[in-house]
Amino acid sequence: GAGVSQTPSNKVTEKGKYVELRCDPISGHTALYWYRQSLGQGPEFLIYFQGTGAADDSGLPNDRFFAVRPEGSVSTLKIQRTERGDSAVYLCASGIGTHTDTQYFGPGTRLTVL
């Protein structure tokens, strides 16, 4: 079956611009996670959705970052006034949303802020 998909695979933008990154989870998965992976680091948790609501957004670094999941399926991560330090691979994962759950990761979106 289809896995988690993310679009675009690569995004290059200029400092100060707004970007949107999209995640399509595995069908039927109610849990959706966003992570950010900087070069040479492990993934860093950003936000977790259970259904349409953000159950835990404690990892969002500041108010320039926002994510939505209006219908409980596709999610969009939005970054305002991008900075060069936002350059990273943004990973999305989905799962059934329990503590024993396996998180299934997408291929990521590589964001480069010039």
Place this chain on the structure above:
Amino acid sequence: AQSVTQLDSQVPVFEEAPVELRCNYSSSVSVYLFWYVQYPNQGLQLLLKYLSGSTLVESINGFEAEFNKSQTSFHLRKPSVHISDTAEYFCAVSDLIAPGGGADGLTFGKGTHLIIQP
């Protein structure tokens, strides 16, 4: 707060030799433990996980990891590696009970690049 330490950023090993990738964690509560693997040009995928019960867990491709509570470790081992095991390996933890009462995000280590030499 949780943290995960993978001391080795790179581990070179000859094909068919044994390997151990080290993982230590720190948490104020009980945790679940995971190893994820990222093969070249692929996404992260679960290799194995410890939830409860037997402290030794195994994957389908010959890896195993042992949960050691006293040493707060979850080292990954394989008795004989193959060239196809070349990948980045990430150790991760999740709180047994998340702040919101449900699943929260994983805390990952920085990863260990396993390099298999022929």
